[in-house]
Amino acid sequence: MSDVRPSTHSPLRVDADLRLRLGDTDVLVRGYGSSVVVEAPSLRAVRQLRRAARQWPVQRLLASLAYSGVALDVRVGDVSVGGFDRERRGGLLSRVVGTGPVSVYPEGVVLAALRRGRTG
Numbered sequence: 001m002s003d004v005r006p007s008t009h010s011p012l013r014v015d016a017d018l019r020l021r022l023g024d025t026d027v028l029v030r031g032y033g034s035s036v037v038v039e040a041p042s043l044r045a046v047r048q049l050r051r052a053a054r055q056w057p058v059q060r061l062l063a064s065l066a067y068s069g070v071a072l073d074v075r076v077g078d079v080s081v082g083g084f085d086r087e088r089r090g091g092l093l094s095r096v097v098g099t100g101p102v103s104v105y106p107e108g109v110v111l112a113a114l115r116r117g118r119t120g
Contacts, residue, residue: 012065037072038073040081076112079112081105082105
């Protein structure tokens with residue numbers, strides 16, 4: 001992203017309250033200033049979101065958020081299953097599963113799956 005230079009004046013602020021429809025599932029996206037929280041109802045919805053994130057406009061948005069220092073938290077219920085912030089960016093696992101700048105939190109994925117098993 002050499003065409004984007006970080007601002008030294010004021011950080012990016014995101015104020016959003018969106019509902020994304022992925023097939024038959026709704027995913028909520030909320031911006032809280034320097035944080036964006038994506039609330040998915042299930043791991044299946046997160047997988048659908050991952051497929052959508054491979055499209056150019058969404059890839060560009062995620063890269064821009066990561067570059068600007070905005071934190072991203074992807075949740076299933078109250079469990080964080082992925083995201084990024086200033087200290088944590090996509091690593092080896094995120095490259096293997098194709099999630100771009102978003103890190104996958106294996107412990108969160110396991111916890112979300114176990115909780116689903118208890119409730120479903």
